[in-house]
Amino acid sequence: MEYDVMIVGGGMAGLTAGAFAADAGYSVLICEKENQLGGLINSFDKNGFTFDSGIRAIEDSGIVFPMLSSLGIEIEFVKSQVSVGIEDRIIGITSEENLKDYFELLASFYPESSEDIKRITDNIKTVMKYMKVLYGIENPIFKDLKHDRNYLFKVLLPWLGKFFFAIDKINRMNAPVEKHLKMFTGNQSLIDIISQHFFKETPAFFALSYFSLYLDYSYPLGGTGMIPRKMEEFCANRKVEIAKNTKIAALDPDHHSVTDEQGKVYFYKKLIWAADQKTMYQCIDTDKILDQKIKQKTIARKNEIKEKIGGDSVFTLYLSVDLAPSYFSEISHGHFFYTPLRIGLGEKIYSDLNQLLSVQSKTPTKKSQEQIKIWISKYINYTTFEISIPVLKDKNLAPAGKTGLIVSVLFDYSLIKILDEQGLYNEIKIHIEDCLIDALSKSVYPGIRSAIMDRFSYSPLSIAKKTGNSEGAITGWAFTNKGMPAVNKMQNISKSVLTPLSNIFQAGQWTYSPSGLPIAILTGKLAANKVISQLKKRK
Template identity: 50%
Template sequence: MNYDVIIVGGGIAGLTSAAFLSKDGYKVLVCEKEEKVGGLVNSFNYKGFTFDGGIRAIENSGIVFPMLRQLGLEIDFIKNNVSIGIENEIIQLTSKASLVDYQHLLNHQFPDNTDDIQKIINELKRVMTYMDVLYGIDNPLFLDLKKDRAYLLKTVIPWMFKYFVTIKKIVKLDTPVYEYLEHFSKNPALIDMIGQHFFKNTPAFFALSYFSLYLDYQYPKGGTGAMIESMKTLLLDYKGEIRTQTEICKLNPQLKQIEDLNKNKFNYKKLIWASDLKKLYTIMDLESIEDATVKQKVLDQKNAVSNKIGGDSIFTLYLTLDLDKSFLKNLFSAHLFYTPSKKGLLTINLNDLKAKLSESGDANYISDKEAIFKWLRKYYELTTYEISCPVMRDANLAPKNQTGLIVSTLLDYSLVKHIFNMGWYEEFKRFSQECIITVLDATLLKGFKNKIIDQFSSTPLTLEKKTGNSQGAITGWAFTNAIIPVVSSLPDVGKSIDTPHPDIFQAGQWSFSPSGLPISVLTGKLAADAVKKQLK
């Protein structure tokens, strides 16, 4: 079977590429290993409750909405208000003015550090001005500037000058956020309250910019998966093809051919890899490449990615409650980042559970189950939770007078993998669920425990299996890698889609760092444009 373009990976990046290519008349095939497309952007139904299985909301960032408009997709979005809470105090972020409320929250929790907090707030304000420039207009990549010369001259070109000046300032904020915040405070608990929301070694700009991004969050009516369904329908309307439950296991770049686990073979003119990069180089037949220079470059990139690890993953608890949403509305908004204790995670250390950690992240863990579970109990008491309530946004997402709740926290993949290998996995899941419920019942949601109807969970291993992402990563490469094996500078994002092979492009969270949904959309569009340029 022959195609102009084959896209491996049916997440948001792959679907973006496929939608634009099929809309322009190219014969496109999307191969997705799971039962449905969407990847980390998906919703599912459980006994009448709609849950989001990946991201909890959509950040526009001047990218997502222009992409949808350019494709002609009309999706109803609901403003996704975000709250932040520490112990018994919760504030809602409604505008830039909410930064004052955030400062008061920190001052109440850390009255001896008001000067430090003022300095940190000043940094947040500075980063917010950068964000105003960065996402100040719709990304020009999704605009037809040939038809609107006035907009190009009056808006885009002046913006570009501001953009390049701002980018130079942003580049200077690539220090890990914990290290950066230590310039302003020596109180580790205060630093934790700001920094433990984020992944290990998250660059300061990426972390501090989230105050602006929270104000930009939107929620598709019907759940995050509603956006995916619209893109899927458009793709099929334009005669694009989607093959689910189709895992690609072989790639012959010389023949321009891929093969799935069922021995089906598909030929392409151009290939867009929108999946885990390690898999790309694992299945690629290097010996088939006749050009020695290309072959060596491919081998070099294979070696570059092979020993790198994916970013942090999460443990997610799904709860159905015999509780009306009004009970929660009185406490917080539909999207909350909540820390039950201001003691902070720096008071415990995962390395205390490990000897020298091996590359596999397993062999040198201690085998004492009691010690590991004791550490986990403490971790769940101190960590920060992302709590999402779909029915508070859309009344159709739960049965009447009942509520579905999604509770997530960062959790180390290697620890969960070790627990699995030791045979404690199911016990670990039950233990984690009960720990989280106990913490929330004693703090944020006093007395809600007896209102629980059902509970179930997913772990980093679940995400690894469902997405194919190394270490169950939710945002591509870990910041702890000494060298990131892809483009990691915003001015060079246009190069992020290139691979060493001229007929193969890459897109998605593994193609650029740091990444998220907007970057996945952006790289998906860049890859589609590059393919169209070559095929023309």
């Protein structure tokens, strides 16, 4: 059978593309290599605790809710309130007014830099103003502009002028946040504390916009996995065929076919690749492309991305603890960004790691291994944690009187990869878990160690294996790449879904930078729109 639309990857980009293509009446097949849809958005249950394995909460960004509502999918969301803390001071971020508290928090730790902090928080305020414009309305792509005249004339048209003004300003704030902050202060610890929970070299506008995004976080009752689950239900109702445990291993553009690992061949009119992009180009045997121009363009793209690396990944520790939710709610909200020490990671932390890894990969010894362990414990003590406590958002997500915690830190993929190749994976995973528990016990949760009933973790390598994403990247390409291999200007986003192959489109976190859930959804919809419009023309 030939499907009108075939989708590789059942994460949120693939699900969005599939849902809209099916809603428009086309036959759709989604191939997903795992036995579950959702990719980097999922939840799982263990001994009565519900944990999120991917994203911890949802930023609507004018995209997620309009997408769900345009498909008629109903999910109950609650606010995922955020707290930010350093050492023993913790503040709640529930309104723009809290920016003042953030200023005071930073000034209490770095009083000598209070003038700099004032200028930085003023800069954050400006970015918040632009972000309010950028994400301030329901994204027009999910609206019926022909029939919803009220939205068109009263919302969209008045917004457009402000949008282009904001975009122009945002495009000028593209420098890495670490460098941008140096314009305001020479205090490295202060720079670290503000920037270290973002990916390396995150564009300044994106990093500094987080203060507004904190206010935008919501949580679906039942866990983040409710979103892909409901999308899957929608797709099934629209007769989308969903092939789980189906990993696509080869792609033949001239014959409009893909082949899975078992050798089964599927035919399509249009293909949307909503998974890792390097994998897509590896799957194409370019020798089989007859049109020389297309062949050259495909080879050029394949070569362009071959050397580029995926963005930061995370190490996540899951804890089931015999402490009541009230123990934690007295400390913070259920979504908590916490830094145990004010010192910050410092500028040399990654060059130190690279040196250690270079030794470890060439001439590993007991001593080099010990030095890496020391580096890890220093990193964990000085970095910033993202702590999510599902039961504080939905009381049904843990057994009565107990609490599940999801504690994560950004973590270097190559470190885990090298040690895994040397047979040290489990040892290092336990070491990282111990360091995290130590840091928490010595700071924000004294005594938590003795209350732990169960613990396990999920490393960058687990993410890479489970989702197929290069380097375990959780939001697409690294900002450190020289030359971003994806569209990175909002006004050009519609081009992000194009490939050199006219019947193949791409969607998801690798297509546009900076990325994340809203971009995965937006590009899924953009790809569906392109496909639908081409299929309509064929009729």
